[in-house]
Amino acid sequence: MRVWLPLDSFALAMGGEEVARAILAEAKARGVEVTLTRNGSRGMAWLEPLAEVEVNGVRHGFGPMTLADVPGLFGDLAAHPKALGPVEELGWMKGQTRLTFARVGVIDPLSLAEYRAHGGLEGLDKARTMTKAQIVAEVTDSGLRGRGGAGFPTGIKWKTVSEAKADRKYIVCNADEGDSATFADRMLMEGDPFTLIEGMAIAGLACGATKGFVYIRSEYPVAIRVMRAAVDIARAEGVLGKAFDMEIRVGAGAYVCGEETSLLNSLEGKRGIVRAKPPLPALEGFMGKPTVVNNVISLASVPVILAKGAAFYKDFGLGRSRGTIPLQIAGNVKYGGLYETAFGLTLGEIVDRIAGGCFTDRPVKAVQVGGPLGAYFPRALFDTPFGYEEFAAKDGLIGHAGLTLFDDSADMLAMARFAMEFCAIESCGKCTPCRIGSTRGVETLDRLARGDADAIPILTDLCNTMKLGSLCALGGFTPYPVMSALTHFPDDFARAKEAAE
Amino acid sequence: MLDSHVQSDRIAEILEAHIGLEGPLLPILHAIQAEFGHVPESAIPQIAAALTISKAEVHGVISFYHDFRERPAGRHVLKLCRAEACQAAFGNSVAERAKQKLGIDWHETTPDGAVTLEPVFCLGLCACGPAAMVDGRLVGMLTPKSVEKLIDEVEK
Ligand SMILES: Cc1cc2nc3c(=O)[nH]c(=O)nc-3n(C[C@H](O)[C@H](O)[C@H](O)COP(=O)(O)O)c2cc1C
Ligand code: FES
Numbered sequence: 001m002r003v004w005l006p007l008d009s010f011a012l013a014m015g016g017e018e019v020a021r022a023i024l025a026e027a028k029a030r031g032v033e034v035t036l037t038r039n040g041s042r043g044m045a046w047l048e049p050l051a052e053v054e055v056n057g058v059r060h061g062f063g064p065m066t067l068a069d070v071p072g073l074f075g076d077l078a079a080h081p082k083a084l085g086p087v088e089e090l091g092w093m094k095g096q097t098r099l100t101f102a103r104v105g106v107i108d109p110l111s112l113a114e115y116r117a118h119g120g121l122e123g124l125d126k127a128r129t130m131t132k133a134q135i136v137a138e139v140t141d142s143g144l145r146g147r148g149g150a151g152f153p154t155g156i157k158w159k160t161v162s163e164a165k166a167d168r169k170y171i172v173c174n175a176d177e178g179d180s181a182t183f184a185d186r187m188l189m190e191g192d193p194f195t196l197i198e199g200m201a202i203a204g205l206a207c208g209a210t211k212g213f214v215y216i217r218s219e220y221p222v223a224i225r226v227m228r229a230a231v232d233i234a235r236a237e238g239v240l241g242k243a244f245d246m247e248i249r250v251g252a253g254a255y256v257c258g259e260e261t262s263l264l265n266s267l268e269g270k271r272g273i274v275r276a277k278p279p280l281p282a283l284e285g286f287m288g289k290p291t292v293v294n295n296v297i298s299l300a301s302v303p304v305i306l307a308k309g310a311a312f313y314k315d316f317g318l319g320r321s322r323g324t325i326p327l328q329i330a331g332n333v334k335y336g337g338l339y340e341t342a343f344g345l346t347l348g349e350i351v352d353r354i355a356g357g358c359f360t361d362r363p364v365k366a367v368q369v370g371g372p373l374g375a376y377f378p379r380a381l382f383d384t385p386f387g388y389e390e391f392a393a394k395d396g397l398i399g400h401a402g403l404t405l406f407d408d409s410a411d412m413l414a415m416a417r418f419a420m421e422f423c424a425i426e427s428c429g430k431c432t433p434c435r436i437g438s439t440r441g442v443e444t445l446d447r448l449a450r451g452d453a454d455a456i457p458i459l460t461d462l463c464n465t466m467k468l469g470s471l472c473a474l475g476g477f478t479p480y481p482v483m484s485a486l487t488h489f490p491d492d493f494a495r496a497k498e499a500a501e
Numbered sequence: 502m503l504d505s506h507v508q509s510d511r512i513a514e515i516l517e518a519h520i521g522l523e524g525p526l527l528p529i530l531h532a533i534q535a536e537f538g539h540v541p542e543s544a545i546p547q548i549a550a551a552l553t554i555s556k557a558e559v560h561g562v563i564s565f566y567h568d569f570r571e572r573p574a575g576r577h578v579l580k581l582c583r584a585e586a587c588q589a590a591f592g593n594s595v596a597e598r599a600k601q602k603l604g605i606d607w608h609e610t611t612p613d614g615a616v617t618l619e620p621v622f623c624l625g626l627c628a629c630g631p632a633a634m635v636d637g638r639l640v641g642m643l644t645p646k647s648v649e650k651l652i653d654e655v656e657k
Contacts, residue, residue: 009624009625009626009639010626010628010629010641012638012639013624013626013629013632013639013640013641013642014629014641014642045628045629046628046629048629177625178622178623179623180584180585180586180587180622180623180627181585181586181623181627182623182625182627183625183626183627183628186625211523218531218568219621219623219624219625219634220625221637222639247522249524249527249528250527250528250531251527251566251568252527252530252531252566252567252568252569253566253567253568253621254565254566254567255622266527267524267527268523268524269524269525269526269527269552269562270526270562271561271562271565272565272566286523286524287523287524328627328628329628330586330589330627330628330630331585331586331589331590331627331630332589332590332591333628336627336628336629337628338628359590368585371585372584372585372622402586402627404585404586404589404627405589406589407589410589415585415588418585418588422584422622425622426622
């Protein structure tokens with residue numbers, strides 16, 4: 001009997017470890033031979049822990065599993081109360097275009113043999129037959145843009161590093177994933193770590209870099225464990241070695257260390273202070289050497305681009321947003337999780353059709369798109385298509401593609417205050433607009449909350465100063481959630497005034 | 502209480518094991534904290550000497566990062582997610598109940614030294630919030646009731 005139960009953090013947080021143990025104990029008690037694979041998550045968070053059992057070569061799903069549901073896996077499966085049918089046939093799975101996440105949830109994350117059997121290493125094999133310039137051109141032609149937030153074309157960044165002259169170059173993977181509502185990096189690292197390793201090895205070939213680092217936030221113990229084990233296996237099997245090797249490094253709980261120059265300082269063992277640009281990290285990065293800094297998903301999308309060709313990848317998408325994007329749907333949501341699809345769905349389709357609205361069955365009041373530095377969108381803007389330029393045109397951003405749903409009980413003034421508070425807590429302290437501005441912002445919003453409407457122009461001015469004067473996007477983008485809350489939900493700001501009067 | 506010689510010997514071993522890394526300071530601090538539960542003050546000159554940087558620099562790094570503790574925490578550490586997605590799922594009411602039950606605020610430890618309560622900004626569990634981490638174990642979909650139960654279990 002073949003059974004899968006995820007080692008993914010979603011599954012573990014919902015009692016997956018206990019369920020896995022119970023499955024093995026039950027099998028032993030019944031004298032049934034079971035092969036239990038700890039896979040990644042399919043991304044349907046509301047079904048975790050999701051057990052899968054092979055029936056006539058097809059994987060059937062059961063979830064969300066509790067301990068009481070375990071014995072039933074050994075009986076009449078069709079009659080199991082948590083039976084979902086073939087997993088690949090579920091609407092959530094069928095609606096997706098899984099390119100980057102093709103293997104996540106499917107394979108044993110730490111089996112290089114399964115990885116190969118599912119198309120793994122095809123991209124790296126191809127890259128080994130190409131010149132540096134050809135690899136860079138392929139990535140450029142795919143239209144891939146950085147998935148870490150800024151949307152900078154990945155091929156152009158690689159070209160700069162590739163053409164730079166230096167005795168050492170580095171590939172640094174940004175796995176700091178600090179944004180609320182994002183977990184794509186985590187799921188990829190936990191569910192298919194070899195894809196990231198392969199993407200980094202290809203980046204190494206393209207840029208002439210021999211060393212890579214993955215900087216993973218300390219809040220991700222499972223991802224750290226899986227990535228470390230995968231790197232050891234990849235080294236033992238010759239995927240990593242003299243030509244390109246890598247190390248897993250762990251952050252220390254600072255949101256700002258997701259900013260690339262702060263991350264580099266942190267890797268070097270310094271305080272995670274933002275560096276002024278120029279020089280670009282591509283020319284003077286880790287230890288002053290040319291360095292590619294890319295997000296996990298940017299790097300993990302490279303193997304499929306090399307394996308299937310730039311044209312194949314570029315064919316998906318909308319406008320200047322090419323390929324697929326792993327949407328991460330979170331917060332007060334009925335069907336939350338990871339959904340990989342071509343760019344271009346409208347926000348409304350994502351929120352109403354895919355996510356099914358709020359778990360409270362109340363109306364969706366606001367959706368924050370792009371993490372703590374992203375804008376709050378009201379229903380009036382739900383026709384916005386999911387793309388970099390399309391969101392920018394509405395004074396928003398897609399960031400790392402996290403979406404947080406709020407129902408009509410949300411207090412948007414409180415959320416604006418939280419954005420300023422978060423900026424104050426996490427500011428690296430180097431520039432004044434961010435460090436001081438955020439604290440003033442909290443005070444100003446407290447004035448507003450007491451009904452002092454005179455504070456509105458002060459808040460607007462302050463946001464402008466932060467936007468224009470901050471060294472990085474922490475201070476520079478905190479105005480997005482604040483100003484969008486004020487603009488789109490004026491009632492929440494007026495209510496405080498009425499209450500005061 | 503650890504004998505100070507034993508402690509400095511152990512720190513010397515950790516330094517030895519990491520000194521060859523490019524940018525070894527964070528790995529060293531993580532290893533020391535994993536060993537002692539915090540970064541003891543007495544470790545600072547030892548680290549500074551090994552890396553040939555100033556004590557102030559080492560101290561600056563320790564204090565910059567939320568993770569590193571200069572004093573031991575309680576026997577258990579409860580980290581509750583305070584970030585947006587968990588707030589949308591009513592994490593604030595979970596946090597309020599936890600504070601009430603423990604009788605402490607963020608960053609404090611119960612008087613009996615059992616539990617330290619800390620905020621965390623996202624655990625990557627945002628589709629099954631409100632989320633928490635208790636001594637490294639992840640917990641999702643908390644309610645005010647279930648967080649009380651969790652605290653009871655931990656305190657036992
Ligand atoms: C405050 C702040 C936090 C950031 N956090 C992250 C992060 O967690 N992960 C990430 O990939 N990029 C993050 N970024 C963006 C990085 O600075 C950088 O643009 C990115 O790593 C480049 O990789 P990409 O081109 O592949 O997106 C952050 C930026 C700022 C200003
Ligand atoms: S926002 Fe709480 S786990 Fe991400």
